[in-house]
Amino acid sequence: MSARAFDEHPLQTVDTPGGDLVVAGVSKRYGGVPALSDVSLTIEPGKVHSLIGENGAGKSTLGKIISGVIEPDEGTLTLGGVPLVLRSPREAIAKGIITIAQELAIVPALTVAENVYLGSEVTRGGFVRRRESRRRFRELADHVGFDLSPDVRAGNLSTADQQKVEIMRALSRNASIVVMDEPSAALSSNESAALHEIIRSLARRGSAVVLISHFLSEVLSLSDTITTLRDGHLVRTVDAAGATEDSLIEGMLGRSLSSVFPQKAPVDESAPIVLEVDHLSAPGVTDCSFVLHRGEILGISGLVGAGRSELARAIFRDAKVSHGSVRLGGSNLTGHSPHRSIGRGLVLIPESRKEMGLLMGRSVKENISLSRLDLVSRLGWIAGFRERRAVSKLMEKTTVKAANMALPATMLSGGNQQKLLFARSLMCSPSVLIADEPTRGVDVGSKRAIYDLLVEMAQEGMGIIVISSELEEVLGLAHRTLVMRHGRFTADLRGDEMNEQSVLAAAFAETNAT
Amino acid sequence: MTNQTTEQLDPLHDSDSGDGGGGGLRLGGLRMLNSWRTAGIAIPFLILFVTLSITSQPFLHTTNLINILDQQSATLCIAAAGTLVLVAGGIDLSVGATYGLATVVAGEIAAHHSPVLAIGAAILVGLFVGLINGLIVTVFKINALITTLAMSFVIGGLAVKVSGGNLIVLSSNSGFFKFANAQFLTVPSAVWMTLVFVVILGLLLSRTAFGRFTVASGGNAEAARLAGVRVNLIRVVAFTLSGGAAGLGGVIDISRLLSAQAGSGGNALAFTVLAGIVVGGTSIAGGEGSVWRTGIGVLFIALIGNGIDLLGVDPLYQQIVLGVILLIAVGLDSWARQRRR
Numbered sequence: 001m002s003a004r005a006f007d008e009h010p011l012q013t014v015d016t017p018g019g020d021l022v023v024a025g026v027s028k029r030y031g032g033v034p035a036l037s038d039v040s041l042t043i044e045p046g047k048v049h050s051l052i053g054e055n056g057a058g059k060s061t062l063g064k065i066i067s068g069v070i071e072p073d074e075g076t077l078t079l080g081g082v083p084l085v086l087r088s089p090r091e092a093i094a095k096g097i098i099t100i101a102q103e104l105a106i107v108p109a110l111t112v113a114e115n116v117y118l119g120s121e122v123t124r125g126g127f128v129r130r131r132e133s134r135r136r137f138r139e140l141a142d143h144v145g146f147d148l149s150p151d152v153r154a155g156n157l158s159t160a161d162q163q164k165v166e167i168m169r170a171l172s173r174n175a176s177i178v179v180m181d182e183p184s185a186a187l188s189s190n191e192s193a194a195l196h197e198i199i200r201s202l203a204r205r206g207s208a209v210v211l212i213s214h215f216l217s218e219v220l221s222l223s224d225t226i227t228t229l230r231d232g233h234l235v236r237t238v239d240a241a242g243a244t245e246d247s248l249i250e251g252m253l254g255r256s257l258s259s260v261f262p263q264k265a266p267v268d269e270s271a272p273i274v275l276e277v278d279h280l281s282a283p284g285v286t287d288c289s290f291v292l293h294r295g296e297i298l299g300i301s302g303l304v305g306a307g308r309s310e311l312a313r314a315i316f317r318d319a320k321v322s323h324g325s326v327r328l329g330g331s332n333l334t335g336h337s338p339h340r341s342i343g344r345g346l347v348l349i350p351e352s353r354k355e356m357g358l359l360m361g362r363s364v365k366e367n368i369s370l371s372r373l374d375l376v377s378r379l380g381w382i383a384g385f386r387e388r389r390a391v392s393k394l395m396e397k398t399t400v401k402a403a404n405m406a407l408p409a410t411m412l413s414g415g416n417q418q419k420l421l422f423a424r425s426l427m428c429s430p431s432v433l434i435a436d437e438p439t440r441g442v443d444v445g446s447k448r449a450i451y452d453l454l455v456e457m458a459q460e461g462m463g464i465i466v467i468s469s470e471l472e473e474v475l476g477l478a479h480r481t482l483v484m485r486h487g488r489f490t491a492d493l494r495g496d497e498m499n500e501q502s503v504l505a506a507a508f509a510e511t512n513a514t
Numbered sequence: 515m516t517n518q519t520t521e522q523l524d525p526l527h528d529s530d531s532g533d534g535g536g537g538g539l540r541l542g543g544l545r546m547l548n549s550w551r552t553a554g555i556a557i558p559f560l561i562l563f564v565t566l567s568i569t570s571q572p573f574l575h576t577t578n579l580i581n582i583l584d585q586q587s588a589t590l591c592i593a594a595a596g597t598l599v600l601v602a603g604g605i606d607l608s609v610g611a612t613y614g615l616a617t618v619v620a621g622e623i624a625a626h627h628s629p630v631l632a633i634g635a636a637i638l639v640g641l642f643v644g645l646i647n648g649l650i651v652t653v654f655k656i657n658a659l660i661t662t663l664a665m666s667f668v669i670g671g672l673a674v675k676v677s678g679g680n681l682i683v684l685s686s687n688s689g690f691f692k693f694a695n696a697q698f699l700t701v702p703s704a705v706w707m708t709l710v711f712v713v714i715l716g717l718l719l720s721r722t723a724f725g726r727f728t729v730a731s732g733g734n735a736e737a738a739r740l741a742g743v744r745v746n747l748i749r750v751v752a753f754t755l756s757g758g759a760a761g762l763g764g765v766i767d768i769s770r771l772l773s774a775q776a777g778s779g780g781n782a783l784a785f786t787v788l789a790g791i792v793v794g795g796t797s798i799a800g801g802e803g804s805v806w807r808t809g810i811g812v813l814f815i816a817l818i819g820n821g822i823d824l825l826g827v828d829p830l831y832q833q834i835v836l837g838v839i840l841l842i843a844v845g846l847d848s849w850a851r852q853r854r855r
Contacts, residue, residue, distance in 0.1 A: 342742035
């Protein structure tokens with residue numbers, strides 16, 4: 001209906017004022033809680049302006065105000081001196097302000113090209129001109145250097161490729177301002193490099209790029225200007241040239257972070273083996289074998305799509321295993337249900353906490369006790385007091401910060417949400433924990449808390465597998481690192497062999513040098 | 515800091531856990547009123563109740579109120595179990611047909627055999643239909659709406675087969691009649707049974723591990739599964755309970771009315787039940803809901819019908835009002851879910 005109106009005014013001809021976007025004294029409250037307080041900044045065309053801060057600092061809120069998703073309670077926006085009132089993302093798009101969101105907005109059933117031109121279809125007389133849109137798509141794909149087929153269903157693509165679709169959608173609209181919220185969180189390092197090149201070329205073309213990112217190295221290498229937010233307040237806006245990672249962290253935390261990773265505890269090589277994976281093959285996984293000792297942290301690295309999460313699911317017996325075995329504490333793990341695996345002492349913290357981990361609308365308490373309600377109930381009847389006592393202990397141990405345990409998970413910051421999954425896992429008292437991307441979308445302070453937790457759990461005798469796209473995370477935590485490529489292990493690194501160079505070499509290796 | 519805040523809250527929670535004690539109920543009530551979902555149905559219900567009390571003389575009569583409850587017995591039982599299905603992320607449109615099948619099965623057996631056999635057989639038939647529904651939905655992964663809609667045709671046909679298409683009429687002096695009509699404290703046994711059934715299902719959903727798993731299965735099935743919840747098992751149980759409740763509802767009604775016909779119930783009942791659940795604020799998308807609110811929702815709809823009768827308003831307005839209320843209820847639900855994101 002409203003899309004029709006758009007067809008008649010193709011976006012390509014929308015006049016895009018190229019002036020400064022001035023945000024003046026903007027405030028936003030959610031249910032009385034200030035998310036953003038009196039923030040003012042200027043976004044200039046042709047520059048990359050980064051917004052950084054811990055989760056809950058207000059950077060995404062600011063991004064959403066700029067892109068018209070939410071309206072500020074106070075303060076004004078002006079674009080090139082003209083007051084800018086955005087009541088919807090649609091109005092922002094009409095002004096040339098395009099957003100690439102943290103959560104992907106892809107229609108899985110439509111093809112790649114249809115997704116790219118969604119809402120701005122190339123039409124004649126109300127009919128979509130398929131050939132023309134395909135031609136334009138190819139041009140655009142060539143221009144940005146993405147290798148995507150226009151006719152594949154978007155739902156069949158990997159997360160990284162779906163993100164490319166979103167980026168192409170933004171580019172197809174000749175944006176004057178592009179807001180990117182955590183664009184590289186789901187990308188592998190070579191894909192990130194391609195994204196960085198696109199961001200730079202956008203700026204060269206005269207667009208302003210607002211980049212919201214947790215990756216400080218990314219922020220430093222791309223930005224012209226960096227604004228740091230803390231608890232909804234603007235800490236400072238600085239020239240990127242004069243900033244360092246330390247100065248940024250100091251601004252975000254209000255203190256300096258002495259070291260990012262906790263001290264590695266030595267692992268006892270003679271400690272009993274808790275998990276033995278033997279020639280395991282499953283969809284996306286080919287012939288993987290390794291052993292995990294008590295108290296050991298094993299890192300699994302590799303590019304996105306290398307089969308890391310698939311391996312985790314196969315070990316967890318949540319995928320059809322075609323060959324090989326998983327031995328847990330000396331006996332074979334059988335059956336095909338997470339229920340059985342958890343009962344045997346194997347727990348998985350899945351890669352996406354919102355889709356696969358938490359019940360976002362339910363309370364902290366319910367989320368934590370879900371896996372082991374049997375511990376706090378008798379004949380199926382939940383003993384309220386015992387449950388609250390157990391949950392409160394686990395919250396303390398995992399340092400979950402929540403006003404109370406009846407709060408829904410959605411009210412918590414990303415870091416605290418992730419800690420809920422750790423609390424739930426701890427309640428299962430597992431012998432093996434697989435943590436898939438344990439700190440994705442988590443702020444710096446919570447990251448450290450999660451690292452401490454992982455190390456502590458290992459010291460208490462758990463065997464831990466950490467899967468991460470952040471190389472430094474694997475290197476900083478693991479006693480031993482396995483690198484995957486195309487579903488196989490390409491390197492098994494320990495001690496001094498573990499460094500960025502050797503991991504990257506194995507992750508990109510063309511031949512299998514096991 | 516975390517520790518302190520949880521500690522501060524604990525005393526309040528502790529007194530709440532006086533399982534079923536007066537304090538527990540009071541605080542529980544307070545907490546429930548905090549939710550807008552509760553307010554969304556409780557306030558309109560109270561307003562309607564008070565309005566009817568003022569505008570219609572006969573309304574507040576005990577006889578009228580007991581009559582309403584008696585008439586709604588079957589619907590209340592079926593909607594209570596249907597709430598579990600909806601919360602678990604399913605939907606059961608076959609309850610009307612199952613109810614019809616249960617009435618004719620009970621009628622045919624009660625005409626010649628013992629009432630106990632008739633009651634037992636009808637409820638078992640309901641449970642069996644529910645079990646089949648649950649297995650099709652989980653094992654074959656067929657959409658619950660389509661499965662139960664298709665099942666309702668199959669069962670409807672079976673019911674005609676069982677009754678031979680005839681109206682079954684029972685005599686009022688049989689023991690079967692007493693099942694739903696025995697008076698206790700001037701209230702018929704149908705109402706008592708319904709009360710017990712609804713309370714049990716309410717506690718099952720809100721206070722047991724099964725209830726938590728039900729909520730988890732509907733709220734985020736993938737997350738629940740990975741956390742070790744046997745989502746399929748939970749859903750099969752929910753569907754089975756729903757079928758069983760339809761069987762029970764059918765038995766209650768044939769005992770009350772002493773007549774049964776294959777077509778009774780049907781899709782109209784299935785939709786009335788669904789309307790009651792949704793008006794009660796249970797999310798159509800699963801993962802959120804409460805049995806006692808469903809009770810209020812069903813009674814709210816019943817009051818509208820009763821009020822329109824008593825006030826002599828053209829009955830056609832009942833449908834229009836009901837439709838508008840349904841839209842408001844569904845709208846509020848989707849608004850709430852969007853806000854949560």
